[in-house]
Amino acid sequence: MIDKTSLGAIAEQVKNYLLMDNITQYFEETGVKDIDFKKIILHDKFEGNIYAVDGSNGVIFDLTSVSFNLIRAGYVSYIGKKWQKTVLFDKVFKADTEHYMYQFENDLRNNFDINSSFILAKTELDRLSTYYRELQEYVALYEAISEAETGDLVLYDGDFAYWTDPFREVLKIIFDKAEDKDLDLLAISKSSTFSWGKGFSKPFVLHTGYAGSRIIPNNPWYIELSGKNIKPKPKGKNWKGKIYVIKLHPDSEFVFRLDAPPHVASRIDKALGHLSMYSSSSECLGYPHALFRAHRDLSIKDLERVHLNNLLIDELSDKGVNDKHIRSSLDYHTILEMKQGRRII
Amino acid sequence: MKDFITTNQLSIMDDDASSHVLERKTIDRTKTTTYKIISKDVREFHFIIPYNERVELGQIFSIRDYGVKDDEITFLARVTDIKHDSNYEGKWDTALKGTEFYDEDQIFNRIVAEPLGCIIFNEKINKKEFKKSKTIPSKFSEVEKASFDEFEFLTEKMGDxxxxxxxxxxxxxxxxxxxxxxxxxxxxxxxxxxxxxxxxxxxxxxxxxxxxxxxxxxxxxxxxxxxxxxxxxxxxxxxxxxxxxxxxxxxxxxxxxxxxxxxxxxxxxxxxxKIGLRDIKPTDILPLVGEWRTAQVEAIESLDSEITSDWLKSFKEDGKLVIKNFDPRTINVIERRLKRLLGFSYIDEKISxxxxxxxxxxxxxxxxxxxxxxxxxxxxxxxxxxxxxxxxxxxxxxxxxxxxxxxxxxxxxxxxxxxxxxxxxxxxxxxxxxxxxxxxxxxxxxxxxxxxxxxxxxxxxxxxxxxxxxxxxxxxxxxxxxxxxxxxxxxxxxxxxxxxxxxxxxxxxxxxxxxxxxxxxxxxxxxxxxxxxxxxxxxxxxxxxx
The missing domain is CATH 3.40.50.300 (P-loop containing nucleotide triphosphate hydrolases)
Incomplete structure (x- = not known):
């Protein structure tokens, strides 16, 4: 058990990261100025559709060297404040570092007509299923964009800015399509690794929230990050869009990172006016409500994952694989956990 | 491409499976779980209704479970409780800052209903009949307000x-x-x-x-x-x-x-x-007075076993009761109370x-x-x-x-x-x-x-x-x-x-x-x-x- 003194010391360090006791230092070191913060003017006459895209994944069978993952992606659509529908699709992805390419290549070819090889750097291999989920989210995003009509708002849970391989081509197709259809495509991140400060990696988005709410206390606001002194640099290879920190409701405590492709960045006031208008729900004040719904509707619950695992074990039994085989194949941690019943994940 | 991965001697899965969409679903506003049985057991059914619709305690609903071939059952259930509920966990509603409820389909009222029984078709009599239910409706069986047809069996059960x-x-x-x-x-x-x-x-x-x-x-x-x-x-x-x-x-x-x-x-x-004198037995007078002493009750019961049908007529004429082995004071009280009875307007010597x-x-x-x-x-x-x-x-x-x-x-x-x-x-x-x-x-x-x-x-x-x-x-x-x-x-x-x-x-x-x-x-x-x-x-x- 950690003693109170040590805990106090840790708390002191956390406090240094958490609080921003010197706003001047923040302005000096980040290059942010008062005038960078802009008010968002609400556009309450928006009558278009709002689409929100999200995805999730969960392991349904883990053999350590290879795992089978349930991947779910999809989108929700709203007209104003009224939910219209949720579209989702499930896939099983086999995460095998020696044998993964064809699954990506197959999907890239079938959905985006991209025929290039799909090879990940060695350092990225343990994130195979995350990449596959991301690809499925792009498939869903493309589908939502295809369905959307001129002027609609399309929201993506994540970011666009680090527009590098392996999905650079995919994102280009998506942005082009969104631009052709004149859609307001925006990516909103629930978390951000942006930091500032010399010697300390202070949370930039959080501290920008403190600063912005002092400067514009009773209104939603945004700030564009071009040229700001933050880490990592808010500009990816080939990325021509812009990155923002936004606060969508004055009563909310939360601020978010937002990425906009170039054609949306040029009219960001209007797009944020629409977005802010639909970020005032009771359930998630200050966060785009459609993304809230997408997150809830598309998440894979633990119960569902375990259910699928049980079904899979039944299938294995039908194919002559008994429980002994299955247990002997498991990571021994699973045995140590002594999980009840047939649950092995 | 068919590529099998084997673990020991066992084939686990065809690779192509992962490239296919296992399930694609579109859920829209027409697909709702309201007015469908979602739980709970043989003694209590639960279903949900939109939060802005009204249901009352005591209201009777019918649940049509036609999922099993040749075993179609209509359950009847009466509302015993109505609760606020939602798809959100915890005390989300007390932590709200906003004032607008966007997702009306996520917030609802949970209806608790007591099963009354079920209507099934009896082939022997070629007619529907009502029975106590010994099972539960299939999950997601449709629920609707009971109609006249579903109550009709009650007319046969009613009296006159x-x-x-x-x-x-x-x-x-x-x-x-x-x-x-x-x-x-x-x-x-x-x-x-x-x-x-x-x-x-x-x-x-x-x-x-x-x-x-x-x-x-x-x-x-x-x-x-x-x-x-x-x-x-x-x-x-x-x-x-x-x-x-x-x-x-x-x-x-x-x-x-x-x-x-x-x-x-x-x-x-x-x-x-008219109450005739012959209609009244001594013990009939007991309700006239709230409190009787034990001896008085015993005296009256003794009198009850001994008297003739004209006992009260005799008393009216003589003004005296003869009850053996009881204290005269006890008898006096009974006499006094009998005299009061004889004064009632509806007490009649001849007519009854x-x-x-x-x-x-x-x-x-x-x-x-x-x-x-x-x-x-x-x-x-x-x-x-x-x-x-x-x-x-x-x-x-x-x-x-x-x-x-x-x-x-x-x-x-x-x-x-x-x-x-x-x-x-x-x-x-x-x-x-x-x-x-x-x-x-x-x-x-x-x-x-x-x-x-x-x-x-x-x-x-x-x-x-x-x-x-x-x-x-x-x-x-x-x-x-x-x-x-x-x-x-x-x-x-x-x-x-x-x-x-x-x-x-x-x-x-x-x-x-x-x-x-x-x-x-x-x-x-x-x-x-x-x-x-x-x-x-x-x-x-x-x-x-x-």
Missing amino acids: LEVGYLRNGSQVVEEIGVKLNSEIMDHHMGVFATTGMGKSNFMKVFAASCMKKASMGESKLGLLLADPHGEYLLGSAKNNTKGLLHLGKYSDGLICYSTNKKNAEKNGEVEDL SIDKIIKSLQEGKVVLIDMQGINEREELFLLSLLSRHILDKYREESLDECKKICLITIEEAQRVLGGKDSSISRFEIIAREGRKFGVGLCAITQQPKLVDKQLLSQFNTLVVMGLGDRNDRKCLEESAKQDLTTLDVEIQTLEKGEAIISTLKVPFPIPATIHLYEDYIEQLKKKDQTDGSPVSKAKKLSRPPD
């Missing part, structure tokens, strides 16, 4: 004495009349309600139905109705209510007596009540109404005894005396199969069924033994908790009309033959004129709206004019929106 209409929540289902069964009235009936909830109105409606049957020669029940407040005879001009005499069409089903000469003189239909009263009851008529103006003890004396004569007569003729059942009504029944006052134990005897001889009690009270529990458990028909006191409700729930525990909240929230009726032969406690007597007698008149066809417009039950 109409008292109201079936009620579904607060909606009246005029197609289904709620009728009590006269053949089971010797199993006793209790009418329970707090003041002003409609006990007197119920009794008048019940009596009117009895009168109608008697008048049509179809009666199976004689009803003795004591009227201590004069409300049953003529109603009340002050309250703009009518009495049984206003139902002129069926007046031949009614015989009226009054202890009040003026009432008898004013109304030709009302006879002067009792034989005619019993004969009318045996003919299945309603006998109304107007007791306006006499005190509570006299009322109990008269009722006790009449009850004794009725029970004796019915006992004598217990083998007569043609004899009608008799129901004796007692107002403020807690006075005589509390199990404490031995002077009025006759009513308790009727409660315990009356059914053997075709004599039942109709106990009317606003405080069932004061009625002896064992006696209360003898009552097989309960008419519950709104009881605020939890102990009263608990008492009834413990004594009822059908389970009333789930109806506790509903009983508490019953409006004036609404009732829950639990009775034999009807499969579950029936929610009813009791007819307003004044409307009912008008309706009876109109029915006669229209040759018995229903007059009132039926209120159709609406289905919930899709």
